[in-house]
Amino acid sequence: xxxxxxxxxxxxxxxxxxxxxxxxxxxxxxxxxxxxxxxRKQERDELAETLDFLEAKFPQMxxxxxxxxxxxxxxISELGFWLLNHGQVRGAEFARPNENGILVVMDLNTKQIGxxxxxxxxxxxxxxxxxxxxxxxxxxxxxxxxxxxxxxIFLKLGKVLDKQGRKLRKLTREQIHATLTGQYKNVxxxxxxxxxxxxxxxxxxxxxRLGEHRKTA
Amino acid sequence: MKRIAALTLAxxxxxxxxxxxxxxxxxxxxxxESGAYYLGGGLWPKSLIPDATAAAAxxxxxxxxxxxxxxxxxxVGPPAPGRPLPGASVAAATAPxxxxxxxxxxxxxxxxxxxxxxxxxxxxxxDGTFDIPEEVVEVEAxxxxxxxxxxxxxxxxxxxxxxxxxxxxxxxxEQKSNDIMRFLEFHxxxxxxxxxxxxxxxxxxxxxxxxxxxxxxxxxSEEPTxxxxxxxxxxxxxxxxxxxxxxxxxxxxxxxxILQNCLRExxxxxxxxxxxxxxxxxxxxxxxxLSRLMEKxxxxxxxxxxxxxVHEMMASEDAPELLREYAPGIFIDExxxxxxxVLTFVVILGGLAMIGLIGWIVMWWRGxxxxxxxxxxxxxxxxxxxxxxxxxxxxxxxxSFELNEGAS
Numbered sequence: 125x126x127x128x129x130x131x132x133x134x135x136x137x138x139x140x141x142x143x144x145x146x147x148x149x150x151x152x153x154x155x156x157x158x159x160x161x162x163x164r165k166q167e168r169d170e171l172a173e174t175l176d177f178l179e180a181k182f183p184q185m186x187x188x189x190x191x192x193x194x195x196x197x198x199x200i201s202e203l204g205f206w207l208l209n210h211g212q213v214r215g216a217e218f219a220r221p222n223e224n225g226i227l228v229v230m231d232l233n234t235k236q237i238g239x240x241x242x243x244x245x246x247x248x249x250x251x252x253x254x255x256x257x258x259x260x261x262x263x264x265x266x267x268x269x270x271x272x273x274x275x276x277i278f279l280k281l282g283k284v285l286d287k288q289g290r291k292l293r294k295l296t297r298e299q300i301h302a303t304l305t306g307q308y309k310n311v312x313x314x315x316x317x318x319x320x321x322x323x324x325x326x327x328x329x330x331x332x333r334l335g336e337h338r339k340t341a
Numbered sequence: 342m343k344r345i346a347a348l349t350l351a352x353x354x355x356x357x358x359x360x361x362x363x364x365x366x367x368x369x370x371x372x373x374e375s376g377a378y379y380l381g382g383g384l385w386p387k388s389l390i391p392d393a394t395a396a397a398a399x400x401x402x403x404x405x406x407x408x409x410x411x412x413x414x415x416x417v418g419p420p421a422p423g424r425p426l427p428g429a430s431v432a433a434a435t436a437p438x439x440x441x442x443x444x445x446x447x448x449x450x451x452x453x454x455x456x457x458x459x460x461x462x463x464x465x466x467x468d469g470t471f472d473i474p475e476e477v478v479e480v481e482a483x484x485x486x487x488x489x490x491x492x493x494x495x496x497x498x499x500x501x502x503x504x505x506x507x508x509x510x511x512x513x514x515e516q517k518s519n520d521i522m523r524f525l526e527f528h529x530x531x532x533x534x535x536x537x538x539x540x541x542x543x544x545x546x547x548x549x550x551x552x553x554x555x556x557x558x559x560x561x562s563e564e565p566t567x568x569x570x571x572x573x574x575x576x577x578x579x580x581x582x583x584x585x586x587x588x589x590x591x592x593x594x595x596x597x598x599i600l601q602n603c604l605r606e607x608x609x610x611x612x613x614x615x616x617x618x619x620x621x622x623x624x625x626x627x628x629x630x631l632s633r634l635m636e637k638x639x640x641x642x643x644x645x646x647x648x649x650x651v652h653e654m655m656a657s658e659d660a661p662e663l664l665r666e667y668a669p670g671i672f673i674d675e676x677x678x679x680x681x682x683v684l685t686f687v688v689i690l691g692g693l694a695m696i697g698l699i700g701w702i703v704m705w706w707r708g709x710x711x712x713x714x715x716x717x718x719x720x721x722x723x724x725x726x727x728x729x730x731x732x733x734x735x736x737x738x739x740x741s742f743e744l745n746e747g748a749s
């Protein structure tokens with residue numbers, strides 16, 4: 125993905141597409157939103173304790189989870205993107221904006237689980253660390269121990285955040301800025317486009333796309 | 342040969358003494374010059390070789406003389422070796438009033454009047470016992486050596502010896518000297534203890550003004566050395582001089598036992614070269630055990646002993662008994678060997694288990710999910726937006742937990 129790109133280069137997906145699919149309104153979320161009703165009370169309580177501990181440890185970070193049975197035309201990556209941009213976690217303080225959010229999304233229909241991260245959380249947690257955390261919880265997920273699985277994922281991510289925080293303490297402000305803005309590690313960026321700018325078709329603006337959507341609707 | 346010629350002459354010319362007297366016969370050699378002809382090869386001792394008396398009693402010789410006298414032939418010259426004059430021989434061989442005995446043949450002669458010379462040597466006592474005469478053994482006597490004085494003494498004691506075997510008088514055979522020298526050099530290469538052997542004559546004595554202990558201190562104070570003074574074919578007179586440090590580090594009984602063992606080995610052989618060789622070998626063995634004993638007694642000598650390559654040899658069954666009695670701990674037996682093997686195995690196994698335990702603890706510590714410490718605050722920056730998202734740009738990592746499916 126390209127920083128500051130208005131939509132995806134390949135599929136043209138953007139927040140507008142997500143809003144068209146899921147709605148442009150704001151939704152209220154619980155910290156652990158069990159829409160699939162797959163968590164027992166004990167698991168919920170234990171997960172709540174873990175999240176309390178992590179919130180105390182990282183006062184700026186937002187930890188939340190959504191467990192549901194998604195329709196076939198909705199991917200969990202799209203849902204995570206939409207929830208972080210349109211969701212409001214109940215009880216989250218002002219110091220924990222969605223930008224700092226780490227959202228675990230699980231679809232019990234397709235047996236898929238993923239981690240969506242806000243802009244700030246992306247700078248602290250790499251894809252490798254996130255995948256490692258998911259992989260650690262795989263045995264629990266296979267055994268349908270979803271509460272323990274999500275708890276383990278959050279704890280693993282908490283360790284990553286702790287490690288990252290200790291690293292950042294040793295850096296100067298400029299180095300921290302360079303690190304967080306991805307100047308040192310920019311593996312997610314695409315290489316510069318080889319075609320001249322004049323031959324590239326400009327993607328439609330959000331207003332144009334919204335208008336097209338209304339026409340079709 | 343001369344006798345045969347005389348007999349031939351007597352038979353061929355029984356008469357004609359008138360011209361026979363003019364024949365120029367060879368003269369007999371004198372008894373002193375001719376010497377004795379012994380039956381060959383030294384098969385019999387000298388005492389058993391027929392002497393003049395036995396030869397005089399030979400009957401054939403007197404009969405020939407009588408025949409020659411009756412024929413008017415007079416033998417000219419001295420009698421044959423070992424024979425008396427013809428007239429005297431008969432008188433001596435036959436006592437007055439005694440007839441001539443049975444013919445005696447040339448051979449070992451016993452006492453006069455005895456019939457069987459072999460039986461004459463064994464006498465029967467009235468009580469039925471026999472006296473067997475002692476066998477006469479020919480002893481080859483060495484010629485006496487000059488006393489250790491002047492230049493000869495200087496060859497021994499003036500300067501520190503260069504070679505390990507000091508034998509300026511060549512009292513040992515050349516072959517044995519080379520063998521002993523080679524062995525002493527080998528010993529010096531393998532052990533820190535040097536062995537110097539001085540060989541002197543049996544009748545020689547160390548000069549009055551020479552103090553072996555002082556010489557040893559002067560020559561060999563730097564390194565542990567044993568100076569062995571050997572008297573030719575008298576191993577019981579052998580003297581050994583050790584360094585003062587070595588001698589003071591152990592009781593005197595140890596050195597006495599070392600000397601006794603060397604003397605015992607030397608007494609096994611009769612000849613001086615063999616004695617020196619056996620004593621040097623035994624001394625080498627004893628010094629090896631002495632070094633082990635010093636290691637046991639004095640830890641300061643461990644470096645000294647460690648430098649010896651033969652130190653690692655296992656104690657054999659014929660190890661010196663004195664050290665076995667004095668310090669049985671230095672002998673390695675099979676039980677301790679097995680015990681050490683088991684201990685080594687246990688130590689290695691324990692070490693591996695410890696390493697595994699430490700590794701497991703490290704892995705557990707790194708893999709633990711608990712977090713501790715104070716709240717952690719991150720520096721905040723304004724980050725660019727993408728995909729139109731206000732809070733998230735779509736950063737997502739997903740995985741499927743369906744069986745037989747990988748991560749997406």
